[in-house]
Amino acid sequence: xxxxxxxxxxxxxxxxxxxxxxxxxxxxxxxxxxxxxxxxxxxxxxxxxxxxxxxxxxxxxxxxxxxxxxxxxxxxxxxxxxxxxxxxxxxxxxxxxxxxxxxxxxxxxxxxxxxxxxxxxxxxxxxxxxxxxxxxxxxxxxxxxxxxxxxxxxxxxxxxxxxxxxxxxxxxxxxxxxxxxxxxxxxxxxxxxxxxxxxxxxxxxxxxxxxxxxxxxxxxxxxxxxxxxxxxxxxxxxxxxxxxxxxxxxxxxxxxxxxxxxxxxxxxxxxxxxxxxxxxxxxxxxxxxxxxxxxxxxxxxxxxxxxxxxxxxxxxxxxxxxxxxxxxxxxxxxxxxxxxxxxxxxxxxxxxxxxxxxxxxxxxxxxxxxxxxxxxxxxxxxxxxxxxxxxxxxxxxxxxxxxxxxxxxxxxxxxxxxxxxxxxxxxxxxxxxxxxxxxxxxxxxxxx
Ligand code: LLP
Numbered sequence: 063x064x065x066x067x068x069x070x071x072x073x074x075x076x077x078x079x080x081x082x083x084x085x086x087x088x089x090x091x092x093x094x095x096x097x098x099x100x101x102x103x104x105x106x107x108x109x110x111x112x113x114x115x116x117x118x119x120x121x122x123x124x125x126x127x128x129x130x131x132x133x134x135x136x137x138x139x140x141x142x143x144x145x146x147x148x149x150x151x152x153x154x155x156x157x158x159x160x161x162x163x164x165x166x167x168x169x170x171x172x173x174x175x176x177x178x179x180x181x182x183x184x185x186x187x188x189x190x191x192x193x194x195x196x197x198x199x200x201x202x203x204x205x206x207x208x209x210x211x212x213x214x215x216x217x218x219x220x221x222x223x224x225x226x227x228x229x230x231x232x233x234x235x236x237x238x239x240x241x242x243x244x245x246x247x248x249x250x251x252x253x254x255x256x257x258x259x260x261x262x263x264x265x266x267x268x269x270x271x272x273x274x275x276x277x278x279x280x281x282x283x284x285x286x287x288x289x290x291x292x293x294x295x296x297x298x299x300x301x302x303x304x305x306x307x308x309x310x311x312x313x314x315x316x317x318x319x320x321x322x323x324x325x326x327x328x329x330x331x332x333x334x335x336x337x338x339x340x341x342x343x344x345x346x347x348x349x350x351x352x353x354x355x356x357x358x359x360x361x362x363x364x365x366x367x368x369x370x371x372x373x374x375x376x377x378x379x380x381x382x383x384x385x386x387x388x389x390x391x392x393x394x395x396x397x398x399x400x401x402x403x404x405x406x407x408x409x410x411x412x413x414x415x416x417x418x419x420x421x422x423x424x425x426x427x428x429x430x431x432x433x434x435x436x437x438x439x440x441x442x443x444x445x446x447x448x449x450x451x452x453x454x455x456x457x458x459x460x461x462x463x464x465x466x467x468x469x470x471x472x473x474x475x476x477x478x479x480x481x482x483x484x485x486x487x488x489x490x491x492x493x494x495x496x497x498x499x500x501x502x503x504x505x506x507x508x509x510x
Pocket of ligand 1: 275317358467
């Protein structure tokens with residue numbers, strides 16, 4: 063995050079607040095969120111895409127993907143910065159409602175939305191329900207008919223792009239669970255075009271446009287460009303078949319961020335310019351009016367804004383044999399959290415780094431592995447990182463870029479309590495999500 067720097071005393075500080083003070087006041091493990099940084103990234107996406115698309119379609123609607131990290135404060139920040147909010151469950155809709163986000167600013171995603179979720183979305187006047195399948199379109203149609211109210215619908219299409227990212231988070235190729243395929247099935251039509259026809263026919267469905275999300279943690283603009291070209295092609299096809307041009311095209315999220323110095327993400331300004339160029343050229347080629355474009359970044363807004371502050375505990379030194387039979391030292395440094403507050407290394411082989419946060423040292427560095435306190439050997443936070451040899455129990459460690467899909471994916475494995483989230487704004491720290499307590503852990507246990 064931009065507000066993080068070493069102070070004169072050698073400690074990491076967020077907007078001038080030293081980490082030792084944060085640890086003392088709020089405990090560890092702790093998610094430390096630079097609110098100014100978060101908001102600047104949110105506003106930066108909006109400004110960059112608005113500028114690039116202004117002359118094409120008047121601007122871009124940016125939906126912050128709440129799944130990356132959501133609480134009422136965050137929902138209010140993005141709203142204040144001119145963004146909308148992408149939700150994907152009744153729970154996320156509840157957070158949005160508690161934050162006072164207007165219904166028309168919301169979208170609802172999900173490949174298996176319940177009848178209750180769909181009903182709630184229609185009743186709260188959600189701006190768009192992103193319909194994922196033919197079955198779901200039928201479900202939405204029935205519910206809207208029964209309520210006698212309009213459902214605003216986008217159709218999620220799989221444009222057939224196989225994004226170069228981890229298999230578990232690539233979402234636009236054929237063989238995965240999301241979206242309507244554009245490939246013809248046995249009856250000679252594609253599920254995507256069949257859904258368009260049915261949606262246009264349905265009395266209580268207001269078909270706004272199409273949606274595609276190719277995956278997550280993507281660095282090359284080429285994937286987004288391919289998706290944009292394919293989707294505009296489908297809009298042209300729909301115009302030819304039905305004589306209508308749908309007004310909106312959502313190109314999803316997925317913009318990659320730097321977790322370590324090996325990652326070199328693009329900037330929103332560059333991405334926006336590249337995408338606008340492709341959209342503009344394709345629209346000209348197909349003689350389409352440029353649809354209103356929207357995007358759904360999550361990670362690129364939340365991820366870099368936050369680091370996790372851990373307290374180091376025990377160490378263990380081992381000798382590791384390499385392929386040539388040579389022995390190398392490796393140090394295991396255990397911290398007071400682990401896979402319960404950051405399961406990404408375990409799930410996606412995600413790489414992180416760590417730094418000694420509470421002080422400076424002249425000590426030599428030793429190749430170290432930062433591990434958690436859970437009862438399994440796969441509980442790794444940082445696989446390989448040089449840390450000072452004199453790092454010892456009680457030292458504070460910071461793991462950067464944990465703002466997206468860490469707290470959101472956190473669990474109570476081994477009955478650990480989920481960490482607090484502290485936001486630092488204009489030099490002041492305040493709790494935005496409190497740490498769980500043991501009472502929370504026991505609250506649903508009916509035998510207590
Ligand atoms: N839109 C849709 C429809 C999505 O499914 C997602 C993410 C996004 C937008 C936001 O993508 P982002 O800009 O944050 O990459 N737990 C995984 C990531 C799962 C992404 C799920 N969908 C991880 O920790 O890497």
